Amino acid sequence: MSDINNGVGVIDDDFNPAAAPKAREAAGARAAAWGGKGLAVGIGVSALIAAVGIVLWVMQLSGGMVQTAMRNLDSWGLYITMFMFFVGLSAGGLIISSVPKAFGIRGFGGISKVAVMSSIAATVAAIAFVVVDLGQPLRLWELFAYSNLGSPLMWDIIVLGTYLILSCVYLWAQVQNEKGKVSHTALRVISVVALVCAVLVHSVTAWIFGLQQGREMWHTALLAPWFVSSALVCGTGLVLAVCAGLSRAGYIEFGRDSQVKLAKLLAVFVLVDLYFFGCDLLTEAFPAAGGMEVVAMLTSGPLAPFFWGEIVLCAVAAVICLVPSLRTTPLLVVASVAAILAILCKRVQLLVGGFQLTNLDLAGPVTPATVTGWESGLQGAYTGMVYWPAPIEWGVALGVVALGVMIFLLGVKYLPLRPKQD
Amino acid sequence: MHYGFAIDQQRCIGCHTCAVACKIENNLPDEMWWNRILTDGGAEMDIPAGEFPNSTIEYVPVNCQHCANPACVKVCPVGATYQDPETGIVRQDADKCIGCRMCVAACPYTGVRSFNWEEPQFMLGMDLGDADAPKHQKHTVEKCTMCWHRVAKGEEPACVEACPGRARIWGDLDDPESDVAKLVASRSKKQLLPEKGTNPSVYYLV
Numbered sequence: 223m224s225d226i227n228n229g230v231g232v233i234d235d236d237f238n239p240a241a242a243p244k245a246r247e248a249a250g251a252r253a254a255a256w257g258g259k260g261l262a263v264g265i266g267v268s269a270l271i272a273a274v275g276i277v278l279w280v281m282q283l284s285g286g287m288v289q290t291a292m293r294n295l296d297s298w299g300l301y302i303t304m305f306m307f308f309v310g311l312s313a314g315g316l317i318i319s320s321v322p323k324a325f326g327i328r329g330f331g332g333i334s335k336v337a338v339m340s341s342i343a344a345t346v347a348a349i350a351f352v353v354v355d356l357g358q359p360l361r362l363w364e365l366f367a368y369s370n371l372g373s374p375l376m377w378d379i380i381v382l383g384t385y386l387i388l389s390c391v392y393l394w395a396q397v398q399n400e401k402g403k404v405s406h407t408a409l410r411v412i413s414v415v416a417l418v419c420a421v422l423v424h425s426v427t428a429w430i431f432g433l434q435q436g437r438e439m440w441h442t443a444l445l446a447p448w449f450v451s452s453a454l455v456c457g458t459g460l461v462l463a464v465c466a467g468l469s470r471a472g473y474i475e476f477g478r479d480s481q482v483k484l485a486k487l488l489a490v491f492v493l494v495d496l497y498f499f500g501c502d503l504l505t506e507a508f509p510a511a512g513g514m515e516v517v518a519m520l521t522s523g524p525l526a527p528f529f530w531g532e533i534v535l536c537a538v539a540a541v542i543c544l545v546p547s548l549r550t551t552p553l554l555v556v557a558s559v560a561a562i563l564a565i566l567c568k569r570v571q572l573l574v575g576g577f578q579l580t581n582l583d584l585a586g587p588v589t590p591a592t593v594t595g596w597e598s599g600l601q602g603a604y605t606g607m608v609y610w611p612a613p614i615e616w617g618v619a620l621g622v623v624a625l626g627v628m629i630f631l632l633g634v635k636y637l638p639l640r641p642k643q644d
Numbered sequence: 645m646h647y648g649f650a651i652d653q654q655r656c657i658g659c660h661t662c663a664v665a666c667k668i669e670n671n672l673p674d675e676m677w678w679n680r681i682l683t684d685g686g687a688e689m690d691i692p693a694g695e696f697p698n699s700t701i702e703y704v705p706v707n708c709q710h711c712a713n714p715a716c717v718k719v720c721p722v723g724a725t726y727q728d729p730e731t732g733i734v735r736q737d738a739d740k741c742i743g744c745r746m747c748v749a750a751c752p753y754t755g756v757r758s759f760n761w762e763e764p765q766f767m768l769g770m771d772l773g774d775a776d777a778p779k780h781q782k783h784t785v786e787k788c789t790m791c792w793h794r795v796a797k798g799e800e801p802a803c804v805e806a807c808p809g810r811a812r813i814w815g816d817l818d819d820p821e822s823d824v825a826k827l828v829a830s831r832s833k834k835q836l837l838p839e840k841g842t843n844p845s846v847y848y849l850v
Contacts, residue, residue: 286762287783294758297748357743357759357783361722364742368722375746376721435840436715436752581837582754584682584704585689587663589675591761601687 256473261635268628275621279354282614287357288591291612295593295603296577300611300619301355303573307456307566308348308626309382309427310449314457315341316389316420318484319396320413330480332641333465336473338393339633340464341457345386347626352379354618374429385423392416397638424449431576439516439575442505448498452565454491458484459539459561464630466555474640485554489543492536492561495568499532515579524607525575528567535564578608646712646732647790648817648845649804650827651705655811658683658690658703665806666707669773669791673764673780678788679707679803680755705812707803708756708788709836709844710734716747716757725785732845733790741784748785752840757787773802790814817845 282289292299315337322329330337353359369376395412398404425446431437432445462484469476503520506513520529542548542557588596594610595603611619633639658681666672666679685693685701692701714734716725724740725747727733748757764780766772776793780786791801799805804814815824824847831849 283783287759288761290761293761294748295755297745297759352744355744357745358741361740361742364722364740368740370721370723373719373721373746375719375744379721430746434715434719434750435842436750576749580754581752581840582682582704582706584684585687585691586680586682586706586755587660587677587689589677591675591758592755599688 256635265628265631268624271624272621272628275618278614278617289614291594293593294591296609299609300615301351303569304619305348305351307569308344310453310456310565311460312341312344313420313453314461316416318461320417323410323413324417332474335396335639337461338389339630339639340460342389343626343630346629347622349382350622350625374433377426378430381423381426385419388416388419421450424453437576438512438579444502451495451498452568455495456562456565458488458491459558463555463558466551482549485543485549488561489540492540496536519578525571528570532564532567535560574607574609645816646818650813650824650847650849652811652849653702655809656703657809661806661808662803662812665802669802670777671771671773674767676758681705709753709846710790711842711844713843715750715842719746719750736787738781738784743783752837757785759785
């Protein structure tokens with residue numbers, strides 16, 4: 223989780239409000255580029271961290287994935303957790319930007335393009351997390367040569383790729399629209415397509431897990447809508463936090479009106495997400511059969527810190543967003559960060575929870591390749607969380623997050639993301 | 645034709661000979677077992693459940709179940725895991741595997757699939773087993789092949805041949821005259837995790 227804090231920290235640190243007036247002048251002088259020293263340092267630092275991440279990734283490939291904590295019985299880890307998380311983060315921007323345009327209602331003012339830029343950065347990071355998880359990244363071309371179109375992973379690769387291209391097209395169309403080169407109708411059509419694709423991308427990511435009958439925790443029809451709602455929570459949180467930061471840096475106007483509207487949306491999304499969680503827990507628990515294991519694991523078992531963490535963080539976010547007197551900008555940023563961290567907790571529960579409960583719970587031969595905590599035997603390995611990342615995984619993950627931050631900051635610096643009237 | 649196993653739990657003595665035969669035949673790397681003998685009893689291997697004299701123990705040899713409706717085949721994005729249409733054997737192409745481990749997550753039979761987490765290491769520093777056995781590749785997923793290389797030559801899988809108690813019987817489940825089909829038809833039997841709907845080709849005779 224520390225890498226997320228760092229990632230967000232990088233965004234916040236770079237926008238030194240003192241540098242803002244200077245930045246404005248620079249923006250006036252060169253219409254294309256924006257930002258003072260702070261932004262340049264931010265881009266440099268994130269590029270450096272991303273480069274270190276790539277070095278660590280090469281080390282992981284050459285020395286073997288035995289350096290990670292993943293093993294046969296918990297064969298996915300931090301990378302796939304973060305993949306789910308970043309697919310979710312990518313939602314908010316695109317949806318917040320496209321819903322008003324698609325339905326022809328009043329939008330959120332000047333934040334539309336910045337929001338889409340955050341989607342693009344998060345999507346690139348999500349794709350990168352799948353790539354660093356692969357054992358044989360040099361065989362990636364096979365995905366296109368031998369595609370098994372029945373595999374949910376294949377669906378995800380197709381939809382995620384489409385989503386990234388579409389986000390870029392949508393951003394381009396908005397810029398061109400402001401120059402009068404793309405008609406409003408065309409923009410509206412693109413925003414409808416983008417919106418459908420955004421809903422699909424979360425559903426398909428959910429289906430990677432939800433269609434697997436072998437894992438008690440994942441196998442539920444609710445997973446796809448639930449992924450959409452979780453994505454809306456952390457995506458809206460991201461847009462709110464980023465826009466508050468950029469507005470403080472003088473990059474965009476983030477009016478009171480837009481802030482309150484986003485805060486109300488965030489509250490609704492958080493409550494819907496919690497409602498889905500409640501529905502799922504009840505359905506698991508009520509027959510008092512196999513599903514009880516899932517509920518016990520979450521509420522009082524090894525995953526309890528992440529379960530209660532999510533509940534508390536969601537409650538904090540909802541209260542701040544729902545009580546009018548609490549909707550100050552700093553508190554709204556707190557609410558956004560709480561919402562983002564809550565969804566990260568949810569992703570950890572899903573990933574580890576899928577492996578924590580085994581179908582064949584019988585004693586047998588155990589080797590260092592069997593399970594993360596193999597030294598203490600099968601029983602010992604499952605006493606706490608069956609998986610916890612190894613140092614190299616933290617490093618590579620931090621690198622991928624930095625890559626996303628770098629792409630966003632480059633967009634802020636070089637792309638015309640500010641509203642036209644500026 | 646649909647090849648499958650019958651495993652007679654009344655005959656299995658938990659000696660792990662089939663597991664070792666598999667390991668040697670297929671030149672499995674260190675730390676890898678395609679076939680494992682699980683103990684249905686206490687918390688540790690070979691420990692019975694309950695107090696003497698009311699203790700119980702049973703051995704469950706578990707290798708790839710070569711399901712008729714395999715969960716792994718559906719999810720593999722590049723078709724590296726596939727079902728042979730002739731024999732029903734679920735195969736794994738190490739040259740094609742991209743190492744995404746989607747099949748490992750999909751397989752309900754805990755621990756059947758193994759990933760080469762590093763360059764395969766071999767205890768003896770020389771190859772063992774059959775020259776036609778599959779080669780092992782770093783960062784790819786492996787599992788029981790039902791000794792495809794032996795079956796292709798008309799031989800039985802190594803685990804079946806090696807079992808000292810003749811607890812493992814292999815053959816064509818579709819042929820009513822085969823030993824395996826007769827046993828499956830006449831004895832009381834179970835499949836592992838039938839509720840998952842995978843319809844395994846391994847029958848446990850109880």
